[in-house]
Amino acid sequence: MNVAPVIDRFVDRVNASDRKAMDEDEVPSFLRDGESEWGVGWKIIKADNSAHVAALTERLPQPLPPSFQYLVSNYSFPAFEIGDLLLFANTGQPTPWELSERIFADRYMSPVLLQAGFIQIGNPFFYNYDPVCFDTTSAKREYPIVQLDHEVALQTGGIEIVRRVAPSFIDFVNGVLPARSG
Secondary structure: OOOHHHHHHHHHHHHHOOOOOEOHHHOOHHHEEEEEOOEEEEOOEEOOOHHHHHHHHHOOOOOOOHHHHHHHHHEEEOOEEEOOEEEOEEOOOOOOOEHHHHOOOOOOHHHHHHHOOEEEEEEOOOOOOOOEEEEOOOOOOOOOEEEEOHHHHHHHOOOOEEEEEEOOHHHHHHHHOOOOOO
């Protein structure tokens, strides 16, 4: 499956949608799309992040699924909520929600997740601490996305899936935004 057209359409749909303004420290200047009394606007932009993503991938126990790898290798974006997921930022800058930092940020929980085969890509929403991860224990190349209980990981070093977010990142992006009509 060629994931590029699906991810490119997803980016177009996100950029065409109403996007919640954010605090200035969450959106690097090159991703800003206007300002208002509620904060700064933002957009997803085309960018060659392949070197940055290759360095990140070397630190992971499994490769990223092709669809997500395509997104983060070819686009920069701040952290944003879409559907029932806060997707971590991919800016290459020191933002509070930067993917390459958040995956490893919690010195207690992050090693538990990674050793068990879960790569965190977000949370259910801003300031909820449950990790939303790719479940790389699946034999598929496009891993399921699951939400884990952070307290179980922190208190017992175990993994408890709270819910299945989507069968894959492709399924997620196809399901979060309605197709344009007309």
